[in-house]
Amino acid sequence: MAFKIGLLGLGTVGQGTAAILLDREGRHPLLKEIELVRVGVRSLSKSRTIALPENLLTTDLEAIVTDPEIDIVVELIGGVEPARSLILKAIDHGKHIVTANKALISRHGAEIFSAANQKGVYVLLEAAVGGGIPVIQPMKECLGANRINTVMGIVNGTTNYILTRMQAEAANFDEVLQQAQELGYAEADPTADVDGLDAADKIAILASLAFGERIKLEQVYCEGIRGISATDIDYADRLGFTIKLLAIASRSLESDTDNISVRVHPTLVPKLHPLASINGVNNAIFIEGEPIGQVMFFGPGAGAGPTASAVVSDILNIAGIITTTNTPHGLAESAHPLMTCTHQHYCELAPIEELITRFYARFITRDLPGVIGKLGTCFGNHEVSIESIVQIDTHGKQAEIVVVTHDVREGNFRAALDELKHMDIVDRFPSLLRVL
Amino acid sequence: MAFKIGLLGLGTVGQGTAAILLDREGRHPLLKEIELVRVGVRSLSKSRTIALPENLLTTDLEAIVTDPEIDIVVELIGGVEPARSLILKAIDHGKHIVTANKALISRHGAEIFSAANQKGVYVLLEAAVGGGIPVIQPMKECLGANRINTVMGIVNGTTNYILTRMQAEAANFDEVLQQAQELGYAEADPTADVDGLDAADKIAILASLAFGERIKLEQVYCEGIRGISATDIDYADRLGFTIKLLAIASRSLESDTDNISVRVHPTLVPKLHPLASINGVNNAIFIEGEPIGQVMFFGPGAGAGPTASAVVSDILNIAGIITTTNTPHGLAESAHPLMTCTHQHYCELAPIEELITRFYARFITRDLPGVIGKLGTCFGNHEVSIESIVQIDTHGKQAEIVVVTHDVREGNFRAALDELKHMDIVDRFPSLLRVL
Numbered sequence: 024m025a026f027k028i029g030l031l032g033l034g035t036v037g038q039g040t041a042a043i044l045l046d047r048e049g050r051h052p053l054l055k056e057i058e059l060v061r062v063g064v065r066s067l068s069k070s071r072t073i074a075l076p077e078n079l080l081t082t083d084l085e086a087i088v089t090d091p092e093i094d095i096v097v098e099l100i101g102g103v104e105p106a107r108s109l110i111l112k113a114i115d116h117g118k119h120i121v122t123a124n125k126a127l128i129s130r131h132g133a134e135i136f137s138a139a140n141q142k143g144v145y146v147l148l149e150a151a152v153g154g155g156i157p158v159i160q161p162m163k164e165c166l167g168a169n170r171i172n173t174v175m176g177i178v179n180g181t182t183n184y185i186l187t188r189m190q191a192e193a194a195n196f197d198e199v200l201q202q203a204q205e206l207g208y209a210e211a212d213p214t215a216d217v218d219g220l221d222a223a224d225k226i227a228i229l230a231s232l233a234f235g236e237r238i239k240l241e242q243v244y245c246e247g248i249r250g251i252s253a254t255d256i257d258y259a260d261r262l263g264f265t266i267k268l269l270a271i272a273s274r275s276l277e278s279d280t281d282n283i284s285v286r287v288h289p290t291l292v293p294k295l296h297p298l299a300s301i302n303g304v305n306n307a308i309f310i311e312g313e314p315i316g317q318v319m320f321f322g323p324g325a326g327a328g329p330t331a332s333a334v335v336s337d338i339l340n341i342a343g344i345i346t347t348t349n350t351p352h353g354l355a356e357s358a359h360p361l362m363t364c365t366h367q368h369y370c371e372l373a374p375i376e377e378l379i380t381r382f383y384a385r386f387i388t389r390d391l392p393g394v395i396g397k398l399g400t401c402f403g404n405h406e407v408s409i410e411s412i413v414q415i416d417t418h419g420k421q422a423e424i425v426v427v428t429h430d431v432r433e434g435n436f437r438a439a440l441d442e443l444k445h446m447d448i449v450d451r452f453p454s455l456l457r458v459l
Numbered sequence: 460m461a462f463k464i465g466l467l468g469l470g471t472v473g474q475g476t477a478a479i480l481l482d483r484e485g486r487h488p489l490l491k492e493i494e495l496v497r498v499g500v501r502s503l504s505k506s507r508t509i510a511l512p513e514n515l516l517t518t519d520l521e522a523i524v525t526d527p528e529i530d531i532v533v534e535l536i537g538g539v540e541p542a543r544s545l546i547l548k549a550i551d552h553g554k555h556i557v558t559a560n561k562a563l564i565s566r567h568g569a570e571i572f573s574a575a576n577q578k579g580v581y582v583l584l585e586a587a588v589g590g591g592i593p594v595i596q597p598m599k600e601c602l603g604a605n606r607i608n609t610v611m612g613i614v615n616g617t618t619n620y621i622l623t624r625m626q627a628e629a630a631n632f633d634e635v636l637q638q639a640q641e642l643g644y645a646e647a648d649p650t651a652d653v654d655g656l657d658a659a660d661k662i663a664i665l666a667s668l669a670f671g672e673r674i675k676l677e678q679v680y681c682e683g684i685r686g687i688s689a690t691d692i693d694y695a696d697r698l699g700f701t702i703k704l705l706a707i708a709s710r711s712l713e714s715d716t717d718n719i720s721v722r723v724h725p726t727l728v729p730k731l732h733p734l735a736s737i738n739g740v741n742n743a744i745f746i747e748g749e750p751i752g753q754v755m756f757f758g759p760g761a762g763a764g765p766t767a768s769a770v771v772s773d774i775l776n777i778a779g780i781i782t783t784t785n786t787p788h789g790l791a792e793s794a795h796p797l798m799t800c801t802h803q804h805y806c807e808l809a810p811i812e813e814l815i816t817r818f819y820a821r822f823i824t825r826d827l828p829g830v831i832g833k834l835g836t837c838f839g840n841h842e843v844s845i846e847s848i849v850q851i852d853t854h855g856k857q858a859e860i861v862v863v864t865h866d867v868r869e870g871n872f873r874a875a876l877d878e879l880k881h882m883d884i885v886d887r888f889p890s891l892l893r894v895l
Contacts, residue, residue, distance in 0.1 A: 039750060043604050051603030052671075053796045149601065155751040157593075157601035164600070164779075165585065165593035167487030168479050168771030235488075297757060300736060314475060314764025315591040319757040321733060328750025335604030339797060343600075347795040348784055359783040360489045361775060 026342045029061040029087040029118075031109060032099035033080075036123055036150065037062070038073045039331030040097060044338075045075070053339055053346075063087045088113035095341055097334060098122040107131050114138045114146075119345075121337040123150035123330060129224040129240050132231070136364040145344070145362055147337035152178060152225045155329025156322035158308045160340070162232045164361045169312030171233040175271040178225040180304035180324040181209045181216035182248050182268040186256075186289075187302045190265065195253050208304060218247035219287040222270040229308065230272030230285045236370035244286035244375040251289050255385065255454045258415065258425055262383070264291035264458065265299040284373045291383050291458040298459075376434030381410070381458035383427050384440070387450040390422040394448050398426065401446070405439035407431045421450060427458065462778045465497040465523040465554075467545060468535035469516075472559055472586065473498070474509045475767030476533060480774075481511070489775055489782075499523045524549035531777055533770060534558040543567050550574045550582075555781075557773040559586035559766060565660040565676050568667070572800040581780070581798055583773035588614060588661045591765025592758035593772070594744045598668045600797045605748030607669040611707040614661040616740035616760040617645045617652035618684050618704040622692075622725075623738045626701065631689050644740060654683035655723040658706040665744070666708030666721045672806035680722035680811040687725055691821065691890045694851065694861055698819070700727035700894065701735040720809045727819050727894040734895075812870030817846070817894035819863050820876070823886040826858040830884050834862065837882070841875035843867045857886060863894065 028044065030037060041062065047054040062075060063084035081087065088096055088109050096113040098120060100106045106127050110120055111134070120139065122128065128135065128148055139146045149159045153176070162174075177183050181203065188199045200217065203209035215221045223245045227238040248268050259266050269290040275282040292299045297319050301307040306324025311317045323329040344359055388394045395412050402409055408429040416423040428436065443449045464480065466473060477498065483490040498511060499520040517523065524532055524545050532549040534556060536542045542563050546556055547570070556575065558564065564571065564584055575582045585595045589612070598610075613619050617639065624635045636653065639645035651657045659681045663674040684704050695702050705726040711718040728735040733755050737743040742760025747753050759765040780795055824830045831848050838845055844865040852859040864872065879885045 043750065049606040051797075052801075053603065156754055157597040160601050161593040161597055164776060165596050165772045166768070167489065167775045168768045170485045297736075300733075312768075314479065315768040316759045316762070316765050318592055318759075320754070321757065322754030323752045326752070329752055332602070332604045332748075332751040336601045339603045340600060343795050343797040344783065347780065347793050357783050359779050361487075361779040365488075 026057045026094045026345065027060045027092050028057060028095050028097060028338060029063070029090060029093040030059060030097045030099065031063045031084055031087060032101070033062055033064045033071060034099065035327045036330045036334065037099040038071060039327030040099065040334045041073055041075060043331055043335045051339055053342055057338060057342055060093060061087045061090065084109055085112070088118065089116050093118060094345070095119045095121060095338055097338065098124060099334070101126070103127055103130060110135055111138055114142050114144055117142060117144060119144045119341045120146040121334055121341070122146065122148050123334060125151040125221070125224040125228060129227040132228070132364070133237055140358070140363060140365065143358060145341050145358070146364070147340060147362070148228070149337050150330045150333035152228055153306045153308055153320065153322070154324040154326060155332045156306060156308065156320050156324070157333070157336070158320050159232065160336070161320065162229070162310070166310065166312060166315065167361065169315050171274070171310060171312040173271070173273045173311040174229045174233045174308065175269050175273070176308035177267055177298060177301050177306055178270050178308065178324065179216055179222045179268060180306060181213065182222070183301065183306070184208050184304045185217070186248060186251065186266060186268065189251070189253060190256050190260070193253050193257065196249060196251055217249055219245045219268060222268060222287045226270035226272050226285055226287060230283070231366060233272055233310070234274055234283055234370070235366055236283070236368055237366045238285060239369055239372065242285070242372040244288070246288040248289050250454065252454065255456065258385065259291050259383065262291070262427065263294055265294055266290070266456070267292045267298060267301070269298070269459070282373050283370055284378055286375065286378070289456055291456055293459065296459065376437065378433040379430050380433060381428050381430055382436055383425065383454070383456045383458050384452055385454040386424045386426065386452045388422050388424055388448050389450065390417050390420050391448065394422065395424065397446065397448055398424065398443070401442055402428070402439050405435045405442070407436050407439050462493045462530045462781065463496045463528050464493060464531050464533060464774060465499070465526060465529040466495060466533045466535065467499045467520055467523060468537070469498055469500045469507060470535065471763045472766045472770065473535040474507060475763030476535065476770045477509055477511060479767055479771045487775060489778055493774060493778055496529060497523045497526065520545055521548070524554065525552050529554060530781070531555045531557060531774055533774065534560060535770070537562070539563055539566060546571060547574055550578050550580055553578060553580060555580045555777045556582040557770055557777070558582065558584050559770060561587040561657070561660040561664060565663040568664070568800070569673055576794070576799060576801065579794060581777050581794070582800070583776060583798070584664070585773050586766045586769035588664055589742045589744055589756065589758070590760040590762060591768045592742060592744065592756050592760070593769070594756050595668065596772070596776070597756065598665070598746070602746065602748060602751065603797065605751050607710070607746060607748040609707070609709045609747040610665045610669045610744065611705050611709070612744035613703055613734060613737050613742050614706050614744065614760065615652055615658045615704060616742060617649065619737065619742070620644045620740045621653070622684060622687065622702060622704065625687065625689060626692050626696070629689050629693065632685060632687055653685055655681045655704060658704060658723045662706035662708050662721055662723060666719070667802060669708055669746070670710055670719055670806070671802055672719070672804055673802045674721060675805055675808065678721070678808040680724070682724040684725050686890065688890065691892065694821065695727050695819065698727070698863065699730055701730055702726070702892070703728045703734060705734070705895070718809050718813070719806055720814055722811065722814070725892055727892055729895065732895065812868070812873065814869040815866050816869060817864050817866055818872055819861065819890070819892045819894050820888055821890040822860045822862065822888045824858050824860055824884050825886065826853050826856050827884065830858065831860065833882065833884055834860065834879065837878055838864070838875050841871045841878070843872050843875050
């Protein structure tokens with residue numbers, strides 16, 4: 024039995040995928056059963072580094088997803104449309120799907136997986152999170168014995184590159200972003216990366232796998248790294264922390280009702296935590312569960328080769344299961360229960376005000392006696408327990424004060440800040456960061 | 460369809476496994492289809508912390524592996540016999556196997572997998588390497604797109620615990636070993652751990668998966684940590700390295716014939732390498748391939764809970780594939796090609812003399828002018844290129860000299876050492892370590 028692949032999109036990852044499928048020696052022997060038969064692109068004339076066999080390219084993407092010869096459609100176009108419509112049509116025509124499209128799955132996963140389950144086809148998406156790092160499949164197939172309480176990670180290479188350089192060079196955000204753009208590590212429009220939207224897509228997918236519930240993307244709290252300054256990185260460093268953009272999904276197993284929180288925000292990570300030393304464009308996903316304890320997966324979070332490795336791994340897994348069942352398509356009633364997505368329900372995420380976390384906050388205040396006392400009293404009135412208040416520096420008539428709290432309810436901390444805003448001692452608070 | 464499990468062995472991991480199977484709420488829903496029906500032990504009267512339902516325990520292990528009701532036999536006895544005979548008999552009776560037994564698989568894998576393939580049953584062994592860390596299945600099912608050139612890791616928690624404490628406390632091996640034994644981190648007879656034998660079993664299994672060849676365990680080069688001194692840890696630290704017991708399988712993809720090297724030895728790891736910061740009883744497995752680049756899996760390398768997580772993950776995977784194929788046993792001709800072990804050939808490992816590596820060596824020499832020159836000349840005569848020779852210290856009429864080489868052929872380096880032994884300037888060389 025040979026498996027015929029139709030590829031949609033021939034960008035960086037598409038070319039990486041085609042390169043593997045056209046150079047199969049020394050890889051898994053099952054690859055020899057897999058044949059790339061069509062590649063759908065927007066323009067035939069665009070120059071590309073990869074040399075494809077003749078007649079593979081077409082601009083007729085509809086023809087690929089409806090081609091009766093094709094078993095697996097690999098969607099590497101990205102974005103919501105036309106990817107969504109093409110995938111749904113491919114499913115309707117009984118094709119299995121491999122995709123790297125986190126934006127699509129985090130928004131329309133329910134629709135796509137429902138259609139796939141009904142049709143008895145698989146939708147695999149290893150490449151959607153963590154580039155080449157195996158994480159989706161390990162979560163689906165290696166951690167089922169566990170009650171997962173936390174999945175968190177560094178899932179956006181661009182922001183981690185920027186923060187790593189800011190840390191190494193004591194540089195500010197704007198200058199490093201500009202250099203990252205020049206080097207191709209950041210897009211011309213960096214919004215999706217630096218504002219945390221890409222990380223939000225990914226953690227929504229991971230949270231769904233970890234907790235077996237569908238996640239409403241619009242409920243994922245999302246805060247990017249534009250506000251991080253060299254000053255905060257320096258202060259965090261002195262306090263024993265590294266600032267990372269973490270995507271975090273956590274569930275309180277103690278409370279009566281599951282309390283699921285999914286969020287993306289810059290975070291002070293203790294230097295000894297495994298996530299603190301993940302630098303540059305690398306990604307890492309950290310999972311905590313009972314009884315496994317803590318495990319972490321680390322590797323390249325992007326790039327043609329790594330991401331294509333994940334895409335082809337999904338292709339191999341679909342080919343493997345079809346070989347085993349001896350039917351071209353999994354029967355709906357006997358699809359592999361670890362490979363399918365059977366989440367039925369959307370869960371309500373806890374609002375960010377209900378989060379219990381530690382905070383780091385930097386204040387610029389008037390340099391007067393009694394300021395620290397007033398700060399402390401205000402926090403105390405809102406049940407915000409302080410670990411430390413340190414006056415770091417004075418600038419003329421102003422003082423710079425850094426507060427680190429114990430675990431507090433975020434809503435209480437914000438209420439205290441609101442009150443402080445209206446007191447004449449606090450000039451402004453340029454930074455408000457959560458501590459892991 | 461429900462799956463009936465027979466468990467052999469109720470030690471630490473056995474109890475952890477039973478605990479999961481008896482408390483299934485909040486884990487993967489497929490677990491509800493899985494029932495623990497028999498537990499084979501040596502003694503019924505031994506007191507155990509776990510409370511099992513009545514009539515599960517038996518001392519008749521043969522009866523479990525031949526019980527027609529049982530679908531999956533989980534072997535957690537350890538050691539070669541009777542585990543080997545029981546597993547072979549279970550396979551002969553059409554049972555799928557889950558095992559954590561690295562000693563058995565590294566020695567008798569060929570026999571066991573051949574029997575399993577013939578019978579159309581699966582033998583899964585996630586728990587055999589890296590405790591709870593998903594690594595075997597990711598290697599089998601997530602990295603197939605790659606040409607793997609290196610798998611290496613910290614795969615023995617006991618030795619990593621000892622080295623971590625030696626490093627932190629500038630303590631010597633013997634005292635830390637004794638404390639580790641008192642704390643239960645090392646066995647009364649620590650040979651298998653501290654001499655690298657346990658790590659050798661594990662890297663033989665990983666090498667086999669990485670390169671698709673069978674490994675002859677007796678060809679795996681194995682050197683433990685008894686010779687590591689506080690002095691070497693200190694010097695390594697000053698040079699920018701941490702000493703770790705690494706298990707390494709590497710393949711040169713450049714040479715005409717594959718040149719596979721599998722070995723266990725203490726290694727100077729650059730402090731910025733991800734493996735350098737894996738401390739205590741944790742394990743980590745680092746994999747390098749084309750096109751994925753470098754990925755690492757990190758987590759608890761032992762313990763009842765983590766290891767049981769891996770065991771139950773294997774049970775779930777077998778249940779999943781049986782559900783999908785709708786047959787109690789995979790047909791031999793259509794077994795899942797990523798779940799089976801189909802290696803046919805033993806490969807010849809390169810002898811350690813052919814290894815190309817950097818060395819760190821510490822010499823006690825006579826404190827005379829010209830010693831460094833003579834050392835350098837001798838190395839040069841054997842084509843050993845030196846990166847640095849530093850006289851660290853003098854003790855009376857003796858000098859302590861540390862040599863770090865560039866990449867050299869190990870055979871050449873040893874020949875140089877042999878020659879030095881016979882020169883009257885070198886008193887002894889207490890340490891000879893490889894550098895990553």
